[in-house]
Amino acid sequence: MTLVSYAESDLLPISGLQHLAFCERRWALVQIESIWADNRFTAEGNALHERAHSGEIESRPGALIRRTLLLHSLRLGLTGQADIVEFQPSAAGIRLAGHRGLWTAFPIEYKRSRDKAASKAFHVQLCAQALCLEEMLGGSVLTGAIYDGTARRRQSVEFTPELRARTEALAARMHLLFGLRSTPPPVFTKACKSCSLVEDCHPQALSRQSSVAEYLKSALNTR
Numbered sequence: 045m046t047l048v049s050y051a052e053s054d055l056l057p058i059s060g061l062q063h064l065a066f067c068e069r070r071w072a073l074v075q076i077e078s079i080w081a082d083n084r085f086t087a088e089g090n091a092l093h094e095r096a097h098s099g100e101i102e103s104r105p106g107a108l109i110r111r112t113l114l115l116h117s118l119r120l121g122l123t124g125q126a127d128i129v130e131f132q133p134s135a136a137g138i139r140l141a142g143h144r145g146l147w148t149a150f151p152i153e154y155k156r157s158r159d160k161a162a163s164k165a166f167h168v169q170l171c172a173q174a175l176c177l178e179e180m181l182g183g184s185v186l187t188g189a190i191y192d193g194t195a196r197r198r199q200s201v202e203f204t205p206e207l208r209a210r211t212e213a214l215a216a217r218m219h220l221l222f223g224l225r226s227t228p229p230p231v232f233t234k235a236c237k238s239c240s241l242v243e244d245c246h247p248q249a250l251s252r253q254s255s256v257a258e259y260l261k262s263a264l265n266t267r
């Protein structure tokens with residue numbers, strides 16, 4: 045049974061989860077402060093998205109392909125769209141109007157990244173799509189894929205209990221942070237090197253400032 049937790053007007057974008065999984069400040073800069081910047085990887089990813097949405101993708105025999113399928117989950121408070129959903133024949137699948145047999149949904153997201161942290165964040169976004177599909181259509185969505193159209197490579201992603209739990213926790217965290225409308229200070233990590241918002245964020249300079257501020261605060265408190 046689906047527990048309805050959010051009103052439609054309170055739904056937040058699924059795409060925010062990939063930013064939140066990468067860095068909470070990055071999510072806040074995009075979602076709260078409406079800053080966005082493309083770097084090479086995001087620009088290449090956008091080009092791949094356009095290709096997916098323009099229909100230039102091969103279909104595989106035996107699969108039904110739906111492009112830009114709108115998604116939502118009232119349970120998790122999410123809305124968005126899937127680049128591609130393949131419906132594959134499966135004895136444990138669901139019925140689809142106008143098509144004979146049983147089918148299992150297999151979401152595919154077009155992404156471009158050689159960065160490990162970003163790849164893990166994409167898995168969260170894809171898993172959120174799977175959770176939406178399960179809520180909307182019924183049935184189980186066990187696997188999906190990240191498709192790198194430049195390398196023409198499909199990376200399979202299994203929606204394990206751990207990934208599902210992380211995705212649900214991040215969805216709840218995103219709603220909490222959105223309610224606070226506050227942008228956290230930067231923490232400079234190696235992920236910053238591949239972050240497209242590094243010029244807007246100034247992680248090294250601001251991290252130093254906040255370290256000095258924290259030091260002065262703790263020093264004053266100990267006197």
Ligand code: SF4
Nearest residue numbers: 067070230236239245
């Ligand atoms: S530059 Fe670093 S701290 Fe700033 S948003 Fe990106 S990942 Fe987060």
